[in-house]
Amino acid sequence: MEKINTYIDQNKNRFLEELFALLRIPSISADSKYKKDVLSAAEYLKHHFQEIGMENAEVCETPGNPVVYADKIIDKNLPTVLVYGHYDVQPATPLDQWESDPFDPVIRKTDIHPQGAIFARGACDDKGQMFMHVKALETMLHTQSLPCNVKVIVEGEEEVGSVNLSWFVQRHLEKLQNDVILISDTSMIAKDIPSITTGLRGLSYMEIEVTGPNHDLHSGVYGGAVANPINVLAKLIASLQDKDNRITIPGFYDRVKEFSTAERQKMAAVPFDEQAYKKSLGIAEVQGEKGYTTRERASIRPTLDVNGIWGGYIEEGAKTVLPSKAYAKISMRLVPDQDWKEISELFKKHFEDIAPKSVEVKVTTHHGGEPYVTPIDGVAFQAASKAMEETFGKKPLPQFSGGSIPIVALFERELKSKVVLMGFGLNSDDIHSPNENYGVWNFFKGIETIPAFYKHFATLTKEEQ
Amino acid sequence: MEKINTYIDQNKNRFLEELFALLRIPSISADSKYKKDVLSAAEYLKHHFQEIGMENAEVCETPGNPVVYADKIIDKNLPTVLVYGHYDVQPATPLDQWESDPFDPVIRKTDIHPQGAIFARGACDDKGQMFMHVKALETMLHTQSLPCNVKVIVEGEEEVGSVNLSWFVQRHLEKLQNDVILISDTSMIAKDIPSITTGLRGLSYMEIEVTGPNHDLHSGVYGGAVANPINVLAKLIASLQDKDNRITIPGFYDRVKEFSTAERQKMAAVPFDEQAYKKSLGIAEVQGEKGYTTRERASIRPTLDVNGIWGGYIEEGAKTVLPSKAYAKISMRLVPDQDWKEISELFKKHFEDIAPKSVEVKVTTHHGGEPYVTPIDGVAFQAASKAMEETFGKKPLPQFSGGSIPIVALFERELKSKVVLMGFGLNSDDIHSPNENYGVWNFFKGIETIPAFYKHFATLTKEEQ
Numbered sequence: 001m002e003k004i005n006t007y008i009d010q011n012k013n014r015f016l017e018e019l020f021a022l023l024r025i026p027s028i029s030a031d032s033k034y035k036k037d038v039l040s041a042a043e044y045l046k047h048h049f050q051e052i053g054m055e056n057a058e059v060c061e062t063p064g065n066p067v068v069y070a071d072k073i074i075d076k077n078l079p080t081v082l083v084y085g086h087y088d089v090q091p092a093t094p095l096d097q098w099e100s101d102p103f104d105p106v107i108r109k110t111d112i113h114p115q116g117a118i119f120a121r122g123a124c125d126d127k128g129q130m131f132m133h134v135k136a137l138e139t140m141l142h143t144q145s146l147p148c149n150v151k152v153i154v155e156g157e158e159e160v161g162s163v164n165l166s167w168f169v170q171r172h173l174e175k176l177q178n179d180v181i182l183i184s185d186t187s188m189i190a191k192d193i194p195s196i197t198t199g200l201r202g203l204s205y206m207e208i209e210v211t212g213p214n215h216d217l218h219s220g221v222y223g224g225a226v227a228n229p230i231n232v233l234a235k236l237i238a239s240l241q242d243k244d245n246r247i248t249i250p251g252f253y254d255r256v257k258e259f260s261t262a263e264r265q266k267m268a269a270v271p272f273d274e275q276a277y278k279k280s281l282g283i284a285e286v287q288g289e290k291g292y293t294t295r296e297r298a299s300i301r302p303t304l305d306v307n308g309i310w311g312g313y314i315e316e317g318a319k320t321v322l323p324s325k326a327y328a329k330i331s332m333r334l335v336p337d338q339d340w341k342e343i344s345e346l347f348k349k350h351f352e353d354i355a356p357k358s359v360e361v362k363v364t365t366h367h368g369g370e371p372y373v374t375p376i377d378g379v380a381f382q383a384a385s386k387a388m389e390e391t392f393g394k395k396p397l398p399q400f401s402g403g404s405i406p407i408v409a410l411f412e413r414e415l416k417s418k419v420v421l422m423g424f425g426l427n428s429d430d431i432h433s434p435n436e437n438y439g440v441w442n443f444f445k446g447i448e449t450i451p452a453f454y455k456h457f458a459t460l461t462k463e464e465q
Numbered sequence: 466m467e468k469i470n471t472y473i474d475q476n477k478n479r480f481l482e483e484l485f486a487l488l489r490i491p492s493i494s495a496d497s498k499y500k501k502d503v504l505s506a507a508e509y510l511k512h513h514f515q516e517i518g519m520e521n522a523e524v525c526e527t528p529g530n531p532v533v534y535a536d537k538i539i540d541k542n543l544p545t546v547l548v549y550g551h552y553d554v555q556p557a558t559p560l561d562q563w564e565s566d567p568f569d570p571v572i573r574k575t576d577i578h579p580q581g582a583i584f585a586r587g588a589c590d591d592k593g594q595m596f597m598h599v600k601a602l603e604t605m606l607h608t609q610s611l612p613c614n615v616k617v618i619v620e621g622e623e624e625v626g627s628v629n630l631s632w633f634v635q636r637h638l639e640k641l642q643n644d645v646i647l648i649s650d651t652s653m654i655a656k657d658i659p660s661i662t663t664g665l666r667g668l669s670y671m672e673i674e675v676t677g678p679n680h681d682l683h684s685g686v687y688g689g690a691v692a693n694p695i696n697v698l699a700k701l702i703a704s705l706q707d708k709d710n711r712i713t714i715p716g717f718y719d720r721v722k723e724f725s726t727a728e729r730q731k732m733a734a735v736p737f738d739e740q741a742y743k744k745s746l747g748i749a750e751v752q753g754e755k756g757y758t759t760r761e762r763a764s765i766r767p768t769l770d771v772n773g774i775w776g777g778y779i780e781e782g783a784k785t786v787l788p789s790k791a792y793a794k795i796s797m798r799l800v801p802d803q804d805w806k807e808i809s810e811l812f813k814k815h816f817e818d819i820a821p822k823s824v825e826v827k828v829t830t831h832h833g834g835e836p837y838v839t840p841i842d843g844v845a846f847q848a849a850s851k852a853m854e855e856t857f858g859k860k861p862l863p864q865f866s867g868g869s870i871p872i873v874a875l876f877e878r879e880l881k882s883k884v885v886l887m888g889f890g891l892n893s894d895d896i897h898s899p900n901e902n903y904g905v906w907n908f909f910k911g912i913e914t915i916p917a918f919y920k921h922f923a924t925l926t927k928e929e930q
Contacts, residue, residue, distance in 0.1 A: 030782030091784055097680060160782055187686075201685060205783045214747030215562060218897040220666060220868030221652075223798050224768035225759045227752035230793075231706065231771050237696065238703035282679030287692035287823035294690045303689035306696050307786050308777035313794060317495030317625055318670045318831040319556055320796055320869075321772050321897055328695075329778060331785055333688050358752035366783045403685030404785075432683040432786055 001390075003143040004451050008135075008444060015447070016107075016118075016440070018048070019131045022087070023105040023120040029065060029088035029160045038156050041087040042066050045134075045154055052138035054152070060172075062164040065156030069175075072141065073149045079461045080149040081454060082178035082415070083137075084407070085130025085185065086158035089122035090432045097434035107440060112191070112428055117437040124438035125431035129184040129424060130154060132443060136450035145451060147458035151178060155407075158185075161205065161367025162407045169414045180380040180457060181411050184446060186401050186423030189270060191441070194392040196384050197421035199299065199400035200408060202334035202371035204344045205307075208233070208351065209362040210326045217322040227358030229326040230311045236354060236361075237328060240304055244290035247304050247332070249350045252343065257336045259300055267295065270397060280428065299400035303333040329366070333402060340368030369406020372419075379460045380418045386460075387452035388422070391445060422453065466855075468608040469916050473600075473909060480912070481572075481583075481905070483513070484596045487552070488570040488585040494530060494553035494625045503621050506552040507531050510599075510619055517603035519617070525637075527629040530621030534640075537606065538614045544926045545614040546919060547643035547880070548602075549872070550595025550650065551623035554587035555897045562899035572905060577656070577893055582902040589903035590896035594649040594889060595619055597908060601915035610916060612923035616643060620872075623650075626670065626832025627872045634879045645845045645922060646876050649911060651866050651888030654735060656906070659857040661849050662886035664764065664865035665873060667799030667836035669809045670772075673698070673816065674827040675791045682787040692823030694791040695776045701819060701826075702793060705769055709755035712769050712797070714815045717808065722801045724765055732760065735862060745893065764865035768798040794831070798867060805833030834871020837884075844925045845883045851925075852917035853887070856910060887918065 008015075027041035028034040042059045049057035049070035057070040065088065073080075092102035100106050105120035118128060133152065140146040153176070155165050169176060186197040212229035213222070242248055259267075272295055278286060288297035297303075311326030313319035332347065334340055348363040355361040375381065376398050388396040401421075408419050424446040430436045473480075492506035493499040507524045514522035514535035522535040530553065538545075557567035565571050570585035583593060598617065605611040618641070620630050634641060651662040677694035678687070707713055724732075737760055743751060753762035762768075776791030778784035797812065799805055813828040820826040840846065841863050853861040866886075873884050889911040895901045 030784060031780060091778065091780065091782075093778065093780065093784075094681065097789075159784075203685070203785070205785070207783075212748065215895065215900070216559065216898040217746070218868065218895075219768070219770045219772060219796060220668070220798055220866070221892055221896075222746075222763060223770045223796075223867060224766055225751055225753045225763040225867075226746060226748065227750075228770045230774050231702065231769075234699040234702035234771065234774070235706075237699035241696065241700075281682070281687075281691060283677065283691065283823060284825075285692075285822040286690055287821065288690045298687060298690040301689055303684070304696075305684045305688045305693045305787055306699065306777065307684060307784060307788075308779045309695050309699070309791065310775045310779040312771065312773035313556065313558065314773045314775040314792075315496060315556065315558065317556075318672075318794060318796070319495060319558075319624075319772060319897065320668070320670070322770055323772075324562075326774065327779070329783060331684060331688075331783070333685055356752065357750040358748060360749075401685070402688060402690075403683065427686055430680065430683075431686075432784065433681040435680070 004139055004145060005448065007139050007143050008447055012444065015135050019128060020105045022127050022131060023122055024103055026103045027088050027156065028091050029157050030091050038065050038088060042068050042156060045087055048134060052134065053141045054137065060168065062168050064164040067168050068154040069152065071151040072146065074146060075149070078148040079179040079458060080151060080177065081457065082176060082181045083133045083150065083152040084181055084183045085133060085154045086126045086156065087130065087154050088156040088159050089127065090159050092121045094434060099435055112426065113439040113441065116440045118440060119435060119437045121436055123436050124425045124429040125436065126158065126185045128438040128443055129446065132184060132424065132446035133450060135447045139447065140451050140454065147454050151176065161369065163367055165407050166410055169410065173414065176415055178415060178417050179461065181415065181417055181419045182453065183405065183419060183421050184423050185405055186403065186421045187425035187427050187429065188423065189397060189399060190426065193271065194388045194394065194396035195399040196381065196388070196396050197401045197423060198374045198376055198398040200372045201402055201404050202338060202340045202369050203331060203404040203406060204334060204340045204347065204368040205331040205366035206344065206347055207364050207366055208328045208330065211324060211360045212358070213324055216324050219320040219322040222322050226322060227356065228322050229359055230323060232356060232359050233311065233326040233328060236351065237306060239354060245288055247302065249346050251346050255337045255339065256302060264296065268293065270399065298402040300335055302335050302338060304330065306330050333404065334371045336371045336373050338371060340370055344368055369404050370409035372408045374419055374421065378418055379457065379464055380420045383453055383457035383460050384420045384422045386456040387449050390452045391449040469604055469610060470913065472604050472608050473912055477909065480600045484593060485570045487592050487596060488587055489568055491568045492553050492621065493556050494622050495556050503530050503553060507533050507621055510552055513599060517599065518606045519602065525633065527633050529629040532633050533619040534617065536616040537611065539611060540614070543613040544644040544923060545616060545642065546922065547641060547646045548598045548615065548617040549646055549648045550598060550619045551591045551621065552595065552619050553621040553624050554592065555624050557586045559899065564900055577891065578904040578906065581905045583905060584900060584902045586901055588901050589890045589894040590901065591623065591650045593903040593908055594911065597649060597889065597911035598915060600912045604912065605916050605919065612919050616641065626834065628832055630872050631875055634875065638879065641880055643880060643882050644926065646880065646882055646884045647918065648870065648884060648886050649888050650870055651868065651886045652890035652892050652894065653888060654862060654864060655891065658736065659853045659859065659861035660864040661846065661861045662866045662888060663839045663841055663863040665837040666867055666869050667803060667805045667834050668796060668869040668871060669799060669805045669812065669833040670796040670831035671809065671812055672829050672831055673793045673795060676789060676825045677823070678789055681789050684785040684787040687787050691787060692821065693787050694824055695788060697821060697824050698776065698791040698793060701816065702771060704819060710753055712767065714811050716811050720802045720804065721767060729761065733758065735864065763867040765800055767800050767803060769795065771795050798869065799836045801836045801838050803836060805835055809833055834869050835874035837873045839884055839886065843883055844922065844929055845885045848918055848922035848925050849885045849887045851921040852914050855917045856914040
């Protein structure tokens with residue numbers, strides 16, 4: 001580890017500069033006008049893999065954005081780690097809430113990061129966390145300390161539901177064979193409370209169009225006599241949750257796994273300061289499903305959030321219009337053992353059922369992903385746990401995360417190997433939000449911890465054989 | 466009348482060309498980036514009044530958009546007609562629903578207008594209808610047939626609630642003294658069913674901002690535990706109307722005038738084809754307050770319509786955001802004897818009362834106007850009735866309109882004279898909507914009828930003395 005830490009120390013500034021170059025590329029996958037930037041980010045990574053000594057670096061075509069692949073096979077008898085990450089980022093809107101340009105990374109000190117944090121879209125999710133692996137691999141290759149084989153795939157559609165990753169994986173099953181899949185796209189409980197994510201929520205993302213009259217009308221001439229699609233949409237959305245904030249879609253909770261009192265008590269033992277939580281968000285009260293704590297609501301319970309809504313006149317001033325159409329984007333976070341395709345169907349059917357005859361509704365599914373729980377008794381989890389214990393000086397806690405990484409379930413199904421979610425972010429990193437940032441300390445802690453994972457994984461695998 | 470009709474016939478094309486020049490100016494009052502165009506429209510009118518022989522033409526300053534004034538006093542012992550109109554127009558959005566450029570007027574034939582209709586923003590509301598008065602005045606001046614004095618005011622803020630007209634009127638009470646106020650900014654029942662508007666709904670236009678967390682959040686990390694301002698806004702809006710589509714704001718109906726069965730039967734006798742109404746709007750069902758007909762819902766009953774709503778991610782694709790803010794523009798149409806300021810206060814108080822502690826709501830009043838009922842037994846109404854009977858060949862029907870002209874009540878209060886709402890539009894003119902249009906037939910029928918009004922008003926006033 002001495003050699004490794006020395007190499008990291010000597011190259012800190014260059015590592016940051018290389019990450020910054022990647023962060024400057026606005027590779028937003030949700031908006032097709034950034035297609036060229038998405039491709040630039042893929043090319044940048046491919047060249048970078050070649051530079052650090054990885055082999056077979058390639059920008060692999062898919063029906064959508066390409067997947068960047070690279071590997072280093074040192075001995076076919078040794079185990080193989082498959083690293084997964086993504087180079088695409090969320091849209092940066094609303095731009096006026098950013099304190100600096102989302103695509104011009106800067107380091108600023110914050111209360112949580114007195115040594116500085118990198119502010120940029122993708123700083124944490126996932127360019128920053130993915131790039132830790134690239135730099136850890138460079139470090140191991142340069143110090144001749146890579147103890148097993150490695151394959152890396154970096155995709156460009158994670159933020160839009162990894163729509164073509166299944167296509168890619170199914171066509172490269174042989175090439176992607178591995179013994180463990182390592183992903184850094186999650187967060188820890190705190191800088192001094194390392195943790196490994198052992199559960200992820202699934203996702204079902206829907207879009208709704210409500211049509212009333214066939215054209216925009218004068219709200220004085222027609223108001224009161226013709227259904228207003230915005231009023232109707234508000235009523236439909238409101239009816240999706242009852243007064244206890246439980247979701248009213250028939251069958252929605254049928255497969256939801258209820259945790260035992262013992263399990264819930266164990267989760268409740270993890271430190272959590274609700275006053276500090278409310279203060280950091282500027283809210284007077286939390287709000288969620290009756291009978292569950294804030295932590296439970298954000299991890300082991302399903303949700304229904306409107307992610308966007310629009311209709312009618314939304315510019316400056318006033319317009320007395322009764323609009324023809326209203327729209328909403330609605331997503332549900334799912335928990336074991338809900339099935340995202342089934343939930344999407346239940347949502348669609350229910351929404352169509354409750355719509356009044358005075359309007360037409362169109363419900364479409366954007367994308368989704370299955371919820372996931374990872375085992376904590378295998379070699380993979382043990383290797384991650386030992387690695388973090390070594391670099392953080394304390395054993396990491398297992399934790400359920402509220403977010404979704406749709407491909408985790410896919411990997412297990414198609415590649416028959418276990419996934420380790422060893423993330424170094426913090427919930428306060430504001431991923432998907434304005435002023436996304438990633439601690440410089442966290443970035444280098446990740447680069448230091450990843451080689452320790454490889455070492456322990458190689459050793460534990462050998463012991464097991 | 467012979468001379469008048471000959472003059473109109475000989476100048477038809479020029480009248481249209483002059484209107485088109487005015488329609489080409491995008492004088493949108495709701496959006497400050499059109500301020501220059503608003504001023505251009507005012508200047509165009511001032512010069513036009515000078516050209517046709519009106520006197521004292523002036524662009525009068527106000528704290529907002531100016532009022533154009535002109536007059537022609539032929540004899541101080543004769544009665545004076547005050548004409549009111551507006552040169553500002555509604556925004557043209559959504560632009561993609563227009564079949565031709567909203568600010569490049571064209572004449573196209575339609576089922577309702579086989580002789581052609583003028584398609585442009587403001588074609589009917591109110592540039593087209595206001596310009597009929599300008600051309601009728603030109604005709605009377607040129608044919609030496611103006612039988613009384615005339616004053617004209619054309620304002621530039623009607624579409625944003627005439628916010629400064631009260632300021633202007635109060636400062637020019639002497640100058641604006643008159644015996645009747647004539648306005649063409651309403652519609653008739655049909656081309657073959659002339660009508661005069663005797664009732665107008667009032668308006669209260671509110672804007673709402675709901676704030677949840679102090680910045681946009683990741684809906685996976687926080688979803689379920691933190692109130693989503695869009696979900697909350699939907700619930701609040703939904704709760705404003707009950708299952709019978711009655712408005713739930715306490716006190717809202719307290720001053721609403723209930724019409725007698727006899728009055729309702731009389732209104733119901735006016736021809737109305739609900740099947741054709743639904744077909745023209747492309748809706749399967751009408752929807753409105755239980756216990757009232759479609760015509761009643763759109764005229765003698767108050768309403769609550771969301772005119773605009775927005776929040777979160779509203780671009781292409783998907784973003785899993787739990788937004789910080791959500792917004793809505795909500796307007797209520799009011800009926801006698803509701804008071805718009807009282808209703809705005811009741812709305813604000815109720816909305817703040819029902820908001821949960823997990824969010825903050827900010828409710829602001831955009832503007833409003835009082836509902837209005839005009840008498841049908843005075844000289845003013847009789848003169849309009851006789852004028853229409855003369856040019857349409859049948860007696861016009863009195864009718865309640867669903868729209869609002871906020872200044873009507875103000876005029877009566879400040880200037881102590883009666884208002885006549887003699888409009889020549891049709892409900893199918895799509896004012897405030899894409900493809901606004903105004904029948905060429907209606908435009909010239911108005912120019913022909915207005916001089917008849919002056920003639921009958923002068924005669925009836927003399928008889929009364």
